[in-house]
Amino acid sequence: MFTVPALGLGTSQLGNLGRVVSDDDAQAVVSTAWDGGIRYFDTAPHYGLGLSERRVGRLLQQYPRDQFTLSTKVGRILTPSPDTAHLRDTEGFDVPADLKREWDFSADGVRRSIEASLDRLGLDRIDIAYIHDPDDHWTQASQEAAPALVALREEGLIGAVGVGMNDSAMLAKFVAECDVDLVMCAGRFTLLEQPALGDLLPVAQDRGVGVVIAGVFNSGLLATARPRPGATYDYAEAGADLVQRANDIADICEQHGTTLPVAAQAFPWLHPAVVSVVVGCRSASQVQSAVDAEALGVSPELWTALDEAGLLAPGLLGETTR
Incomplete structure (x- = not known):
């Protein structure tokens, strides 16, 4: 199994997800992560039309290359778009729309994507290349x-082949039918919901494929000690029922001396197929909170209490706790 550091930094925010992050703040994010012991950094061309890759690559060049793990993604080719250069990106990133994304999961597209990522990163290699969001492109992906990524792995241009998406059922299909080393599952094995328990995690464990868990806060709902109406879930406003469920979980967290965000970050480790947890941060203080949460952990009694309250998937503790 490909080895990944236990705690990773997700860098979509460094691509100006939602709002601008200054160069100084981006530098503070990466330096705080490094000083806190984080050695896994995840990016993608999609994040800010290449801005995240450029920033991450530049900021990591000050550190020894053999001391960190870097992942990026394929599936979206960035091409010049002079007709829209005066506009802003329409996919959630506050950047000029001088480039456009084109879906391309072909073998040639994969190679071109990796070459372009290496150029933006300014680094000599990519440790993990994930097929990114292939939801509507199963056959070509x-x-x-x-297979194109497997060939690049054999050539030594990448270290591991992965797939990253929100759909745990399709990730399970990739694990079962393709030669992948890792998968990144976002938002589907969290303290709030655990559908990956029924499809992805068992097959990954059986086949020795590592599972990286991202989106542990379900895009915001679990990121504060007390979620309020208007909190986001999967990048949209959470329904009242989800906010209530998150607060029910928060009540029990408080009773066991912890907070909802700390418990959310610790939760994925209940399953033995999980090899890393990636947390997205836009500020040094958020990075420090993630580092502190990793050190704190939670008491095993918390999981039992949540299970007894019916707030975890039935049978989760009996099947997964190691």
Whole structure:
């Protein structure tokens, strides 16, 4: 199994997700992560039309290359778009729309994507390349992109082949049918919901494929000690029922001497297939909170209490706790 550091930094925010992050703040994010012991950094061309890759690559160049793990993604090719250069990106990132994304999971597209990422990063290699969001592209992603990444792995241009997406059922299919080393599952094995327990995690464990868990806060709902109406879930406003469920979980967290965000970050480690947890941060203080949460952990009694309250998937503790 490909080895990944236990705590990773997700860098979509360094691509100006939602709002601008200054160069100084981006530098503070990466330096605080490094000083806190984080050695896994995840990025993608999609994040800010390449801005995240450029920033991450530049900021990591000050550190020894053999001391950190870097992942990026394939599936979206960035091409010049002079007709929209005067506009802003329409996919959630506050950057000029001088480039556009084109879906491409072909073997040639994968190679071009990796070459372009290496150029933006300014680094000599990519440790993990994930097929990114292939939800509507199963056939090409599985039959062309995955074999192309395997070939790049054999050539030594990447270290490991992965798939990253929100759909745990399709990730399970990639694990079962393709030669992948890792998968990144976002938002589907969290303290709030655990559908990956029924599809992805068992097959990954059986096949020795590592699972990296991202989106542990479900895009915001679990990121504060007391979620309020208007909190986000999967990048949209959470319904009242989800806010209530999150607060029910928060009540029990408080009773066991911890907070909802700390418990949310610790939760994925209940399953033995999980090899890393990636947390997205836009400020040094958020990074420090993630580092502190990793050190704090939670008491095993918390999981039992949540299970007894019916706030975890039935049977989760009996099947997964190690």
